[in-house]
Amino acid sequence: MSHIIHRSLQSTPLTAVGARGIHIMDAQGKAYIDASGGAAVSCLGHAHPDVLAAMHAQTDKLAYAHTSFFTSEASEELASHLAAHAPRGMDKVYFTSGGSESVEAALKLARQYFVEIGQPERTLFVARGQSYHGNTLGALAVGGNEWRRRQFAPLLMDVGRVSPCYEYRGRQDGESQDAYTQRLLQELDAKFQEIGPQRVIAFVAEPVVGATLGAVPPTPGYFKGVRELCDRYGILFIADEVMCGMGRTGTLHAVEQEGVVPDLMTIAKGLGGGYQPIGAVLVRAEIIEAIRQGSGLFQHGHTYIGHPMATAAALAVQKVIQRDQLMPQVRSRGAYLMRALQAKFGQHPHVGDIRGRGLFCGIELVRDRASKATFDPELKLHARIKAQALANGLLVYPMGGTVDGRHGDHVLLAPPFIVSEADVDQIVNRLATSIAQVLAAAGV
Numbered sequence: 001m002s003h004i005i006h007r008s009l010q011s012t013p014l015t016a017v018g019a020r021g022i023h024i025m026d027a028q029g030k031a032y033i034d035a036s037g038g039a040a041v042s043c044l045g046h047a048h049p050d051v052l053a054a055m056h057a058q059t060d061k062l063a064y065a066h067t068s069f070f071t072s073e074a075s076e077e078l079a080s081h082l083a084a085h086a087p088r089g090m091d092k093v094y095f096t097s098g099g100s101e102s103v104e105a106a107l108k109l110a111r112q113y114f115v116e117i118g119q120p121e122r123t124l125f126v127a128r129g130q131s132y133h134g135n136t137l138g139a140l141a142v143g144g145n146e147w148r149r150r151q152f153a154p155l156l157m158d159v160g161r162v163s164p165c166y167e168y169r170g171r172q173d174g175e176s177q178d179a180y181t182q183r184l185l186q187e188l189d190a191k192f193q194e195i196g197p198q199r200v201i202a203f204v205a206e207p208v209v210g211a212t213l214g215a216v217p218p219t220p221g222y223f224k225g226v227r228e229l230c231d232r233y234g235i236l237f238i239a240d241e242v243m244c245g246m247g248r249t250g251t252l253h254a255v256e257q258e259g260v261v262p263d264l265m266t267i268a269k270g271l272g273g274g275y276q277p278i279g280a281v282l283v284r285a286e287i288i289e290a291i292r293q294g295s296g297l298f299q300h301g302h303t304y305i306g307h308p309m310a311t312a313a314a315l316a317v318q319k320v321i322q323r324d325q326l327m328p329q330v331r332s333r334g335a336y337l338m339r340a341l342q343a344k345f346g347q348h349p350h351v352g353d354i355r356g357r358g359l360f361c362g363i364e365l366v367r368d369r370a371s372k373a374t375f376d377p378e379l380k381l382h383a384r385i386k387a388q389a390l391a392n393g394l395l396v397y398p399m400g401g402t403v404d405g406r407h408g409d410h411v412l413l414a415p416p417f418i419v420s421e422a423d424v425d426q427i428v429n430r431l432a433t434s435i436a437q438v439l440a441a442a443g444v
């Protein structure tokens with residue numbers, strides 16, 4: 001009986017004892033293909049020798065020094081690296097220990113910025129439905145994942161809510177992609193007007209939606225429109241790239257493909273590739289300059305920010321990505337994965353949508369392709385697919401996202417960037433077998 005408070009209090013997960021490349025091994029010696037990189041974390045796979053060497057070297061030099069006294073070489077070098085590769089002007093970096101912490105820091109930085117420049121009346125955030133931005137109270141408040149929020153709702157700040165950009169379900173019959181995009185932007189504009197634009201701090205959104213919808217990219221021009229609206233009203237745009245960022249979609253930052261520059265951007269998972277817990281917020285320099293000239297102090301902080309072990313590991317991960325030119329590889333392997341998914345599931349009667357960018361792909365299961373009707377949530381198909389895939393030696397990230405108030409079943413794939421075409425074939429075959437076994441067992 002475990003003394004750990006595991007997420008499920010009714011079962012104990014498998015014990016992982018080792019990992020190499022794209023595989024994780026359990027205590028019984030069984031190997032699993034890590035086709036979701038945990039939760040889009042393990043971008044270089046496991047036990048990468050360059051990262052291990054950098055971590056060993058850092059252990060010998062300096063494990064920890066509190067940031068109220070010291071900065072460290074590893075943190076400074078990582079911040080310079082991130083600034084050099086950031087979207088234009090986003091060259092200030094605030095380190096954290098993960099995604100939720102990054103979102104909390106971004107929300108507070110944005111709020112403090114407006115206080116410092118004499119606009120304290122800006123007190124509200126606007127974010128999208130069916131979104132996930134983390135589990136701490138601030139991040140949970142901006143998130144629009146109702147089943148996660150429900151029991152904590154009285155503790156969460158009010159947030160203006162608009163529809164996600166989710167073409168598969170949001171675009172109406174006969175509506176063009178452009179008309180759909182414009183409709184979403186009008187909705188956002190109307191929400192700003194309803195609240196009073198001068199009261200809004202920031203709009204928060206994931207450029208490619210991960211955990212709640214399963215790799216849903218935006219429609220063309222959506223984020224350009226978001227940027228224009230935010231600029232019109234002096235509202236900040238916070239891009240949450242905790243899951244879709246750091247190369248996952250084939251460019252270092254997903255927003256690059258949208259041709260926009262956010263004001264703040266949260267990153268985490270792929271930053272450290274799972275070798276250490278680390279996240280960061282990239283911030284436009286003017287925001288930090290305003291705070292520097294004002295109170296001169298960001299009113300925030302955690303004990304482990306800029307942890308030298310974490311920044312050294314992340315620096316090594318990012319250097320490997322650059323040295324080995326993994327971005328073109330993510331794009332080509334991603335295209336291969338998408339073709340393999342299309343070939344396997346394109347005609348499947350219960351796969352309604354196949355989508356994604358780079359090595360960040362999702363499929364959505366439906367009871368009926370024509371009506372897009374979801375399966376009965378009681379069937380818990382997503383959870384059964386996860387369990388069956390596990391039995392078949394495959395780690396995938398299934399979700400029961402809320403679709404129009406009902407639960408839909410999605411599977412997210414986010415394999416390490418080092419995945420080969422043969423690995424991709426194996427992943428797609430095992431996934432297809434697992435889905436077929438689950439549907440047969442459910443009598444579908």
Ligand code: PLP
Pocket residue numbers: 039098099100101103132133134135206210211240241242243244268269
């Ligand atoms: N933001 C997004 C978009 C995420 O996908 C996640 C985690 O899945 C988070 C924030 C929270 O990150 P963490 O779990 O590291 O706190």
